[in-house]
Amino acid sequence: MENVVSVLNLKKTFDKKPVLSGISFDVPRGEIFGFLGPNGSGKTTTIRILLGLLRPDSGSALVFEQPLETSDKTRARVGVLLENNGLFDKLTAYENLKYYAELYGIPDVEERIRELLAFTDLTSRKDTLVGTFSTGMKRKLGIARAILHRPEVLFLDEPTSTLDPEAQKMVRDLIVHLSGDESMTVFLSSHNLDEVQKICSRVAILHGGTIKALDSVENLRKNSGVTNVRITLSDSSQVNEARSVVSKIPTVTDFKEIEEGFSVTLSDSSASPVISGLCSAGIAIEEVVKDKRSLEDIYIDVMREEA
């Protein structure tokens, strides 16, 4: 499958401080790719290099197999929404889209604007000044602006930060729709791990200048090597007794009291030693639930490994 983004051994240093120490990854066509990492880990730097806005020290960052800074033709296949929505507060929603549509030389301007206002559910606000829009509405219009020219790939840098949960969902739904119905490849940098887990096909976790994890969310969750198990006790007053039994089991790495019982983290996938230990001690079990680890758990593990 064609790679929309190809990053190979990319290095960048600012003021002698290495930010990217040789990162490599590809994004095939059709993916929603989640680019994760703590503040200052170099996500925006990577995106800026990919967009041709910043020069790397070495390595390559290609979009459709071209460096964007040198190819206007490839640039036309790319949509971008960085921190700023790129909108004019003193123009209406319609006027903003019209301005950019003319700038991009879009042929079917009126039809495309109508389509995008409907897509972002802003038709009824088309003649409203953008300065009066909520943050969520501005972000949706920002996405409409970024996709006016029907790009094949859309770069989004933290598109839902500063949005309330309802607006986050609206933007998330737009992204999923763009990826599904419009077959757009989406490169999404985000701190919202729940959102990334919900919509991304694959993720990269950037930390300390290198990529610490790169896989599908499903594989990362499956292969994380640890399991969380929640156990409800028939008699919750036995929880302290359970703690002393369970704490002696070598595969148990964490014990947390919860309502009606406890949860444990295991260093392998088998809950049998815990169950048989409790049974031997005469502690009756009401329910055992094995939880899949969340992307957040995995992310925190990666950060801890580095600490």
Ligand SMILES: Nc1ncnc2c1ncn2[C@@H]1O[C@H](COP(=O)(O)OP(=O)(O)OP(=O)(O)O)[C@@H](O)[C@H]1O
């Ligand atoms: N133009 C620049 N000059 C000097 N240092 C820079 C420049 N741009 C970025 N940096 C530094 O590079 C590091 C990485 O910044 P970057 O913005 O890429 O991180 P990020 O992962 O996007 O962070 P955040 O999640 O906070 O947006 C930071 O320490 C930042 O201060």
